[in-house]
Amino acid sequence: MTTEPRSNAPTIVEDLLLLLFQPSSGTIAGENTLFYVLGGAVLADLALGENLSTADRGRLRGVPDHPPSDGLLRPAWDYLAEKPRGVQTALAAIGPALRQPVLERLIARGDIDEESRKVLGLFRTTALREGRTERRSRLLADVRQVLVDGAEPQARVAALAALLSASGTLPQFHREIPWTSSVISRAKELERGDWGADAAAEAVTRTVTATVVNSAVAAIIVLPRG
Template structure:
């Protein structure tokens, strides 16, 4: 599973198939998650002093195919815009509609179920309830271990937490799925999970280069989400 797919599973209600967080900027978050994935695969990185370019700009380390069509398209976008700041890549990657395509892929693989309906009997809607929760349950259990029980994350879990932290959604997605520990999941629990997520996002959970890259992408997600939310409010 991609980090993007983990994020989407966490933010969709298993029963209703509705988003449990603000979905107006979901494609922007998905774009950032693709950039994070490319970092973990060591395909893309931030230029350093020895790269012959401007430090802090995105550089492609390995252009070879990843084996995932969506991720390969994202890598192509990055290659075409190599030397850009991370925030400049969020919009063009969002135009690939990565969230919509990833959700459709999850449904094709039997993880989600597509349900068509109409609001007020007029407006068509599509919902995506869970069909197989085994992977999502494992992701939630790992997030609980890290965000609630104080465990140390591996590099991949820390990157997912960084994405959730950038959007302020860590506590909310855990609350939406239940605490998993039997106790009542309160607002205080959510705030504590959000604080822990921010702490992890600042920690040295991976290589310095990858961590710096993910921090830049997280900041870019916030910018992209803010632009999308503003556009939605004024449209």
Template sequence: MTTQAFSPGSQMLIVEELMLLLLDDEKGSVAGSPSLQFLLGGGLLVELALLERVGQSEKKSLLTGRKLLATGTGPLPDPLLQAAYDTIAEKPRGAQQALTKIGKGLQKTVPERLVERGILREEKKKMLGVIPHIVHPAENTSYETQLRRKIRPVLADGATPDQRTASLIALLSAGNALKTSLRDMEPPLKWSSDIRRRGKEIQEGDWGATVVSDAVKAAAAAITAATVAATTAATTSG
């Protein structure tokens, strides 16, 4: 595994950063995350908000939630963003319904992109020695290390995050995956009720432009609902 400096090239998407924080560097897989599809879809939604390409309708009544709306014109700089934008542009949808569609297939697509960047590698394994599956261990950890260095002081010391870092923390908190993101922090950062509280504070706060905060909150609410539903279903079936 190399730790050479990451060659910038194009800006990494929030959805790619989420995947890096969730993947186990050695095992190359994401530990049980029932809302992963929604979490990754939320990353694309927030990215569109940062580009001012998504908004929300007005809430008409207590029984009618706000719908996501595509805004702006022209092509987007990344095919994943364009696909997410096109989905939102099809028709007004609530955040949870939109993230179901936007997040579909990202668990496969995003690691493949990170392999192309030289950040992950692809390995074929057999589960129980029989069932073939693919894992994506870390190949170059420099970008992930930089990412964790930005997150750590926000969670540990109460530092004020920039919009992208706040969005990452908010989405991870909503998906009950913030604890996972503390793995490999340097120096180590132990999970605690204070860290959990700080994550919730950022999840519910206003960080930057209203449209971005609105997108983060809409995505966070959808991710939380999906996580609760999946956890309840697992508990019931068990």
């Protein structure tokens, strides 16, 4: 069941899962490492919303009395408000429960459609296909402008591009985002928090987000890909 209440604006974790959705196959790219990436997106959203701060030894904590307004993000803030946590500990605790409620939101928004099909005329199954909103195309265009055209990103787009890079799935976007040395280099810059002067985020927010993304990268590297 989708966590409520929710804000009208999509969260970064919704945008990330929508980008990872592959309309041609109806699948989600990077399923084997998905929970780390989605957890990273939630933490990035909290960082950009100034709901997180850093504690000693690079740990994260929820800013007291400043919870997020969106219910999808609230469990992560509650967890981090209890006491400071290491980023990888937080990713492992937050990420596994995210896929289904985030997917339900995308379906409810019309960004992804869900349809029932019969297999062999007997068994009913559910398939996913691209929705009617065209929001995925717009998000992909935003990321392409940053990675390919060299545009300075808004903080949200910078976080999305960095998390896509962290997921290891960027090569699968080769038709829209050519997998070139310049794209790889720019993606790594975004992972490190080098977003450019126009990215509207305070230095501490960039630092937290970069820490989240790099911890996601470190966790994902040691996991099997599939």
